Amino acid sequence: MRRTVTLSALAALLAATAAGSALAAGSAAPAAADRPHPRGTPLDKVPERGVLRVCTTGDYRPFTHRDPKTGEYSGIDIKMAADLAKSLDATPRYIATTWADLVGDLAAGRCDVGMGGVSVTLARARTVSFSEPYLTDGKTPIVRCPDERKYTTLEEIDRPGVRVVVNPGGTNEQFARAHVKKATLTVHPDNTTIFDEIIEGRADVMMTDASETRYQSKVHPELCAVHPDKPFSFSEKAYALPRGDAQFKEYVDQWVHLATHDGTYRKYEDEVMK
Structure with a gap:
């Protein structure tokens, strides 16, 4: 009888321990992928400030061109930048850069996105992320x-x-x-x-x-x-993005996917190339 009681007590203790462990696991911090994204990245900052900062060289037609007299920008990716900004309840602000400095400017936080016929390379991908490609080239x-x-x-x-x-x-x-x-x-x-x-x-x-x-x-x-x-x-063109900001990249990826399938990109391309 005493052995039976002892075993029953032990079983109850193990059950209680297991329940406590499960409760503790349930109250633990969520996995990184499930945590709310901290405010302070482009996906939050751009709508808050009302401005999308776009690094672009302004010297690569048909994607980006800066008029030396007026300073106005034009091109397929300039139109795309305006479209991306609008989707974020913002307006674009173009920040002049060079091909040698574009990646560094983005990594340093001078802009939210790099646009203007940027080719995807492994060397650049060590410093910045890239959106879903929108064009195959070479x-x-x-x-x-x-x-x-x-x-x-x-x-x-x-x-x-x-x-x-x-x-x-x-x-x-x-x-x-x-x-x-x-x-x-x-x-x-x-x-x-x-x-x-x-x-x-x-x-x-x-x-x-x-x-x-x-x-x-x-x-x-x-x-x-x-x-x-x-x-x-062979190469692909995409938009350069801050490295490590998965949520912003996911948003831009979805925007690129829609723009290249709903006729938006083709419309801008036809307007520039006509």
């Missing part, structure tokens, strides 16, 4: 139209006597330095006038994103995009 040549058949391969471009021009600080320069060993490579500091170097005969080739070659060949009839449908490389 490097391809742009030349004077009489030379369209002359520079169709990297081997034809990378020859002694060929003059390759590139803008500094971004993926164009990285690509050119990786593939141009025999040709003459010149870094032109102003991406808004770089195509004049080819038109005026001071350079023969520039290798840039196919989207840019299509646009520049449209506004400069003297220039031809060389096989833009079959570029030398």
Whole structure:
């Protein structure tokens, strides 16, 4: 009888201990993914301040262009920035940057998002996050139209006597330095006038994103995009975001997904490219 009572008491003690443990676990702090997001990140700050701070270079048509006379910005991604800001009950404020400084400016908190034809790279992804891509792209040549058949391969471009021009600080320069060993490579500091170097005969080739070659060949009839449908490389364009802010990235991802499927992006693209 005494053994039976002792075992029953032990069972009751174990049951009580298990119940207490379950209660304690239930009252413990929620997992990180379930915790409320602290106020103070762009998803909260942008609506509160009524301003979306957009870092952009202003020198990469058709995505971003800053008029040197008026200071006004235009381009596909400028229109997209206004759309993103509106969705957050805000207006866009454009912050001038360069290709060499864009990632650092975003990481330092100077802006909430980087926009303007930004290519996704692993080097950039070590410092910032990227939204869902909105465009597939790649490097391809742009030349004077009489030379369209002359520079169709990297081997034809990378020859002694060929003059390759590139803008500094971004993926164009990285690509050119990786593939141009025999040709003459010149870094032109102003991406808004770089195509004049080819038109005026001071350079023969520039290798840039196919989207840019299509646009520049449209506004400069003297220039031809060389096989833009079959570029030398693969890349994607997306919007650069603060690293570690999962909630803001999720919001921008959803916005990009909707904009690229409901006709918003295509509408802005058609308005700029017409």
